[in-house]
Amino acid sequence: MKKVEFVRVKSELCGYGFGKGSKYGFDGVEDIIRERISQGWTYCGYVPIETRGTGDIETMSLVFQREE
Secondary structure, three states: OEEEEEEEEEOEEEEEOOOOOEEEEOOOHHHHHHHHHHOOOEEEEEEEEEEOOOOOEEEEEEEEEEEO
């Protein structure tokens, strides 16, 4: 049987750019994925949870699974 876990990550302001204005990023996402993989999890992708009015992702859930 496979076990599934979700890790919710929120974007953070990381600067200002042209066009849309403020720039946001998901700092630490790669570290979360590396850590989970080292613990035997498989990264499956992400699910957008909240978006801004501009269509940019505000919050996402990283999806991991492993065999139990």
